[in-house]
Amino acid sequence: MTTEPPRDTPAPAGLLILAGTPIGDVADAPPRLAAELANADVVAAEDTRRLRRLTQALGVHTTGRVVSYFEGNESARTPELVEALTGGARVLLVTDAGMPSVSDPGYRLVAAAVERDIRVTAVPGPSAVLTALALSGLPVDRFCFEGFLPRKAGERLSRLRENENERRTLVYFEAPHRLDDTLAAMAEVFGADRRAAVCRELTKTYEEVRRGGLGELAAWAAEGVRGEITVVVEGAPAPGPGDLAPADLVRLVRLREEAGERRKEAIAAVAVAAGVPKREVFDAVVAAKNEAGAAPGPA
Known part of the structure; x- marks a missing residue:
């Protein structure tokens, strides 16, 4: 009786999970989030300290390895996480708030996983983009997300001019200390009367939605605004025949x-x-x- 030598069997494929986290109220955490945090082999977090506060609030104990995954180390850490995935690990990616890869770390890891035929799934969760759209009072049937505008004034104006004739509702993120300059630039490019909404501290204690023309909102923001900001701007009106020079x-x-x-x-x-x-x-x-x-x- 002869015995065949054991054959090398490929490791089981891993799973990359993108998990949405609360943008304010921790009670908004999706029910699956706690289970995935507890069961992941690796938890990649944008800020491990914030992750610790989140798990404490949810009453969850992570048993897997916790690593940082933020803008500064995203390129260097992606190969390490891909190696874990190819070895069969269940890798959970979370950012500070909202969905990974939407103006947050995650795109590089998703692209690398897809390239290697690694399965990618998601735990849907709160989104500042969709929440702001719903609260804005502006049309939501068609919209586009522009993320953060450039910090330099000239580059910011150039980007806004690209959006000047966009008919869909526009959504931007902005830092509070740049909000007044951004709204003033929007008023210059889009027109002071173009309708907009500034959504501040969504789902948090001091949530505020300020609606009005861009010129009016720019004057309001000049007094100083705090908190996480999402700006929703009405799309450009349809041009009539001969309206454009x-x-x-x-x-x-x-x-x-x-x-x-x-x-x-x-x-x-x-x-x-x-x-x-x-x-x-x-x-x-x-x-x-x-x-x-x-x-x-x-x-």
């Missing part, structure tokens, strides 16, 4: 080209959005190109 048409075509569209398709799309003939957009683009070519160079 040739320079605006050219700028919209350029933005679409920069996003990867061919000029022909960009011109057609802008014409439809602006409610004007394609020839009008084409002529504006050609005129702008000729004008740029005719501009005198440096002496």
Whole structure:
């Protein structure tokens, strides 16, 4: 009787779990969160001290290894977590508040896990984006999330100008000490009368939702605002026929080209959005190109 040598068997696939955490009131923690915290082999936390406070509030004892996973070490720690996942570990990722990878660490780890065919799932939880949208009083059927704007004034204005003609409701995060400058910039680009809502300290004791025009909100914020901030801004009104100047048409075509569209398709799309003939957009683009070519160079 011969015995075959044992064959190497692959390790069971691991599981990456993205867990939403409360954005304010700990009572909003999803029921599954406590069980996942208790059963994970590895808990990767944006702030281990905040994790400790959360587990104490939930009455949970973590038995797995706890590691930090934040912006400063995300790139270096991702391979370590992927190695644990390929070895069959159950890895739970939590951030300070809300859903991992939404303006928080997590994207790199998810991308790396997906690349290696590791299963990724989530424990849905509270979201500042959706909560602010629901409370804003602005249209919520279509929206886009822009995260944090650049800190430098010039870069912030440039980003806002990209959103100037966005028809969907816009959602931004902002630090309280930059809120007045951001709202003032929004009023400059979008117009002082564009409706908006500043949502502060959502689900916390001092929750506040301030609604009004951007100019009015900028004046209010100039007095100083504290807490976690989410800003919701009404989308741009649909342009009527002939409402946009040739320079605006050219700028919209350029933005679409920069996003990867061919000029022909960009011109057609802008014409439809602006409610004007394609020839009008084409002529504006050609005129702008000729004008740029005719501009005198440096002496």
